[in-house]
Amino acid sequence: MRVTEPGIDNELAEKIALKIYQQTDKNTEQVSVEGIQDSIEKDLMMSSRKDVAKEFIKYRQKRTEERLKQSELFKIGEGIISGENEEVTKENANLNGESFSGKMNRFGSEYSKMYARNVILPKRLVKAIDEGYVYVHDLDHYAVGTHNCLFIPFEKLLANGFYVSDKGSVRTPNSIMTAMAQVAIIFQCQQNSQFGGCGAAKFDWDLAPYVTKSFRKHFRKGQMYFGETYADVKDSELYIDNNCLLQAFPKSYTYAREETEIETKQAAESMIHNLNTMASRAGGQVPFTSITFGLCTSTEGRMVSNAILEASMKGLGHSETAIFPQLIFQCKQGINQSEKEPNYDLFLKAIECSSKRLFPNFVNVDADFNLQYYDPADSDTAIATMGCRTRVISNRFGKAYQSGRGNISFNSINLTKLGIEYGIVNGRTEPDIDEFWDKLDEVLDITLDGLLHRYDIQGNQPAKASDFMMQNGSWIDGEKLKPNQKVKDLLKMGSISIGFVGLAECLKALFGKHHGEDEDVWDFGKGLIQYIRSYCDRKSDEYDMNITCFATPAESLAGNFAKVLQKQYGKIEGVTNRDYLTNSFHIPVYYDIAAYKKIDLEAPFHKLTNAGHISYVELDGNARNNQEAFKRIVQYALSKNMGYFSINHPVDKCMTCNFDGVINNDCPLCGEDNENNISRIRRVTGYLVGNLNRFNAAKRAEEQDRVRHT
Ligand SMILES: [Zn+2]
Numbered sequence: 001m002r003v004t005e006p007g008i009d010n011e012l013a014e015k016i017a018l019k020i021y022q023q024t025d026k027n028t029e030q031v032s033v034e035g036i037q038d039s040i041e042k043d044l045m046m047s048s049r050k051d052v053a054k055e056f057i058k059y060r061q062k063r064t065e066e067r068l069k070q071s072e073l074f075k076i077g078e079g080i081i082s083g084e085n086e087e088v089t090k091e092n093a094n095l096n097g098e099s100f101s102g103k104m105n106r107f108g109s110e111y112s113k114m115y116a117r118n119v120i121l122p123k124r125l126v127k128a129i130d131e132g133y134v135y136v137h138d139l140d141h142y143a144v145g146t147h148n149c150l151f152i153p154f155e156k157l158l159a160n161g162f163y164v165s166d167k168g169s170v171r172t173p174n175s176i177m178t179a180m181a182q183v184a185i186i187f188q189c190q191q192n193s194q195f196g197g198c199g200a201a202k203f204d205w206d207l208a209p210y211v212t213k214s215f216r217k218h219f220r221k222g223q224m225y226f227g228e229t230y231a232d233v234k235d236s237e238l239y240i241d242n243n244c245l246l247q248a249f250p251k252s253y254t255y256a257r258e259e260t261e262i263e264t265k266q267a268a269e270s271m272i273h274n275l276n277t278m279a280s281r282a283g284g285q286v287p288f289t290s291i292t293f294g295l296c297t298s299t300e301g302r303m304v305s306n307a308i309l310e311a312s313m314k315g316l317g318h319s320e321t322a323i324f325p326q327l328i329f330q331c332k333q334g335i336n337q338s339e340k341e342p343n344y345d346l347f348l349k350a351i352e353c354s355s356k357r358l359f360p361n362f363v364n365v366d367a368d369f370n371l372q373y374y375d376p377a378d379s380d381t382a383i384a385t386m387g388c389r390t391r392v393i394s395n396r397f398g399k400a401y402q403s404g405r406g407n408i409s410f411n412s413i414n415l416t417k418l419g420i421e422y423g424i425v426n427g428r429t430e431p432d433i434d435e436f437w438d439k440l441d442e443v444l445d446i447t448l449d450g451l452l453h454r455y456d457i458q459g460n461q462p463a464k465a466s467d468f469m470m471q472n473g474s475w476i477d478g479e480k481l482k483p484n485q486k487v488k489d490l491l492k493m494g495s496i497s498i499g500f501v502g503l504a505e506c507l508k509a510l511f512g513k514h515h516g517e518d519e520d521v522w523d524f525g526k527g528l529i530q531y532i533r534s535y536c537d538r539k540s541d542e543y544d545m546n547i548t549c550f551a552t553p554a555e556s557l558a559g560n561f562a563k564v565l566q567k568q569y570g571k572i573e574g575v576t577n578r579d580y581l582t583n584s585f586h587i588p589v590y591y592d593i594a595a596y597k598k599i600d601l602e603a604p605f606h607k608l609t610n611a612g613h614i615s616y617v618e619l620d621g622n623a624r625n626n627q628e629a630f631k632r633i634v635q636y637a638l639s640k641n642m643g644y645f646s647i648n649h650p651v652d653k654c655m656t657c658n659f660d661g662v663i664n665n666d667c668p669l670c671g672e673d674n675e676n677n678i679s680r681i682r683r684v685t686g687y688l689v690g691n692l693n694r695f696n697a698a699k700r701a702e703e704q705d706r707v708r709h710t
Contacts, residue, residue: 004051016043073114080106109140116142120457125450132564133443134450135412135501135557141195142454145461147491149196149386150406152474154206157186162472164189175217176260176304179210180267184274186474187287187325191280193469194406197288197326201384201402204296204304211264211300212239218259219245222252240299261303268307269314275324276316290326292363292384294350295335297342309349312357318658321651321681326387327353327360331638351631354647355624358681361385361614361646364638369607373400385644388553391612392495396546404476405493407611409454411447412499412552414561415528416581418443419506425572431510437531444498444535451496452543459488496545497611498536499552501561502581503529504588508574516587516601526604529585533608550611551584558583558702579701584613589702595619595633595709603640614644617709621662623649648706651681 020039024031037060044053068074079085083098096102117126120143121136128134136142158179163169173179183200190198200206216238223229228249238245240260246253275289293305308327316322329350330336336343350360363385365374370383373393380401385391390407393400420426422436463470463481470478476493504514506528507521515522533549540547554561558580571577582588585605587598595617602615615637623630630647637645652663655677657670663680666673682703 004049004055006049006051009049009052012047012049016040016047019043073111076110077107080110112140112143116140119143122449122453124446125453128443128446132417132561132568133414134447135414135561136450136454137410137412137499137552137557138195142457145458145465146193146195147458147466147494148194148407148409149198149388149390150190150194150469150475151199151201151384151386151392151402151404152186152190153403153476154183154186154200154203155403157472157474158182158206158210160472162186162189163468165467165471173210173213175214176207176210176264177214177267177270179207179213180271181274183207184271184278187275187289188278188280189468190474191287193466193474196390196407197290197386197388199290199292199384199386200325201292202295202379202382203291203308204293204301205379207304208296208298208300211260211303214263215240215256215260215300218263219249219252219256222255223249226251226255228252240303264303264307265310268304268311272308272311272322272325273316276322286324288326288387289324290328290385290387292328292330294330294343294346295332295365295379295382297335302343302346305343305346306349309346309353309360312359313353315357318655319660320653320679321357322359323681324387328363328385328387328644329354329360330365330382330384331362331634332365332382337635337638348627348631351627351634354634355627355630355649356651358646358648358651361644362634362638363644364642366638367606367641367643369610369641370643383643385612389551389612389614389644391610391643392546392548394546394548394610395493396540396544397493404474406475406495408458408491408494408496409451410497410499410550410552410611411450412501412550412554412557413440413443413447413532414502414565414581415500415506416502416509416561416575417565419502419509420565420569420572420575423506423510424512425509425569425575433510436510440528440531444532447498448539448547451498451547455491455496455545459491460486463487492545494546495548495611497548497550498532499550499611500529500532500584501552501554501557503585504582505575509572514574514588514591515585516591516593516598522601525585526608529605529608533610536610548611549609551605551609551613553612553614554581554583578705584609586615588705589618590705590707592707593709596636598709599633599637599640599642599645603637603642606643607641612644614646615642616646616648618706619647619649620708621650623647624661648682653679653681655679 020036023039041053041056041060044056076085080103097106116139125134125136129136138148159172161169161171170182170185173182187198216235219238228251231248240257276286279286291308293308296302296305312322312327329347331347335341336347338344354360363383364370365382373381373383375381378401380403383391383393384402392405392407393402395401418436418439421439422432424431462484463478464483466487469475470481470487473479475490477490481487481490503525507525508514511518511521513521515525529549536547536549562576562579562581565576569576585602587593587601598617599615606613606615617633633647634645650662653660654663654667654670654672656672657667659667659669661668663678667678672678
């Protein structure tokens with residue numbers, strides 16, 4: 001104890017102590033340490049011993065600082081500032097956690113997570129999270145009630161114009177150039193109303209009318225310049241596929257068509273530049289955007305598709321591969337799958353683009369679980385997907401459609417944990433399958449309860465909280481709500497989903513083999529995912545909600561679960577010995593298997609995972625030189641009833657000499673060996689990531705283990 005110069009005054013000390021004792025004795029409520037210290041401080045200040053009061057205040061401050069330093073929040077803060085806590089700064093591969101705004105974002109996000117965990121989440125869910133059974137995605141948005149993702153109804157927003165909160169309104173565009181500029185703005189504004197990605201489900205159809213508008217504009221100009229004003233022609237007759245125009249006004253038509261094509265290409269290029277550079281999202285991120293296209297066969301629609309593909313192949317300013325928008329090409333027999341079909345040339349171009357730039361991915365309209373919704377008269381019923389693989393189409397509340405709907409939120413189950421608990425790795429001679437199913441039931445219930453609890457928070461938000469989205473009706477019927485009205489009834493049009501991670505390690509833990517190694521094990525694995533799907537279907541009826549089964553895109557999750565399991569069980573060969581768990585139902589990336597075989601084994605899981613799925617095969621750097629082989633693999637995947645497919649291959653670029661190809665340690669052209677001057681594009685969870693350096697440890701480990709499929 002420190003003593004001030006005038007010495008100890010026992011009498012005063014006892015007097016203050018007694019007073020506080022009497023106060024707290026009377027008070028039925030609990031008294032905090034801070035409350036007691038406030039009283040002591042006040043009494044000392046009132047006494048003759050101001051010297052002791054001053055010392056006491058100093059002492060208090062020091063203790064508070066000490067306590068704060070021990071707190072979780074303080075440690076996280078330190079990690080953010082120093083940039084030393086990799087798990088915090090690199091949690092999201094698309095965010096620069098070392099930038100100022102990235103750090104600000106991490107601060108908000110970490111506090112918000114802590115608040116949700118300690119104050120909001122059901123206790124049973126917190127326990128399941130801590131034990132490593134369940135993961136709640138985007139926990140930082142839980143307390144405020146943000147929803148996940150959305151297909152933006154561009155057709156509607158472009159036709160009606162839109163408001164940007166109270167700042168002003170935007171008119172419907174009169175050219176494809178302006179329309180694509182507005183697309184970028186809409187993406188940017190919409191992004192702030194949600195935490196996941198935003199997509200366009202039928203971009204070629206939505207933008208085609210503005211190509212027509214540009215054509216009209218150029219045609220009228222042509223008529224004047226070329227003196228072809230001898231006959232009247234109505235606006236409604238001015239579209240590219242109107243053959244009479246060419247005969248009656250040959251010069252104006254040819255001129256207008258050429259100008260329109262050039263304008264469309266420029267518009268697409270400028271849109272792609274915008275979408276990769278407007279770092280408007282919190283933390284200096286660009287919006288997570290995806291564009292699905294490929295089925296529109298009008299000349300205008302085809303011009304849109306063609307322009308996007310060409311602009312993507314061209315790349316950005318220094319021909320870098322564009323990370324956004326994620327492109328998704330819709331494959332449909334009769335439209336673009338064989339010679340003589342009207343959009344086959346676009347499919348070939350999509351193959352070429354994907355072999356150079358990793359995009360587009362390929363979504364299969366012909367897969368039976370997609371075809372059941374397809375109505376050729378309604379382009380919004382042809383399956384699309386979000387960049388991260390989310391799929392929202394079936395609808396309990398009416399016809400299936402996509403634009404204006406999205407996923408509300410999802411939680412994921414750690415299948416590997418269940419496998420370890422009841423499998424042979426735990427010293428058993430036989431796995432305890434009965435106990436396994438019982439525990440799975442329990443975990444499914446906790447997971448769904450969590451989603452319903454979150455939905456309640458999300459649904460109770462007023463429309464004004466997601467102002468752009470509701471005001472403009474980018475969420476279906478949002479414009480009909482008043483600012484203070486709750487969004488619950490509308491949000492119901494979206495889906496909530498139960499995802500899963502680590503099927504491969506689960507099976508390995510249960511039986512000693514994963515589903516790539518043994519047919520019976522594969523059967524069990526399929527049965528397991530079927531079980532989760534049936535649970536979702538059953539609960540959809542019970543709660544009258546769109547509840548779906550998700551092959552989770554596990555970005556930071558794969559590493560997070562692996563770490564928890566290593567802590568609990570140590571490193572178990574083939575189960576927890578890597579720094580990540582295998583994504584969803586995938587055959588492990590390190591397992592040597594032929595591309596066709598991998599497709600055969602993974603395809604049946606696509607049908608079960610109605611909230612979304614993707615399969616990849618890995619090719620080496622020669623993929624770009626063999627488009628025929630590339631196409632064969634894509635069409636093989638489509639023929640196997642896969643829903644969504646993509647081919648990974650290394651896309652490296654030397655920033656010193658612009659060499660574009662495979663760079664191992666040094667650039668084959670100029671010898672550059674400084675890793676900072678080499679850009680390596682890789683895919684994580686469906687999206688591309690511009691730089692391997694942004695990967696956290698788990699993602700780097702997973703990338704290094706990827707074996708090429710032959
Ligand atoms: Zn070079």
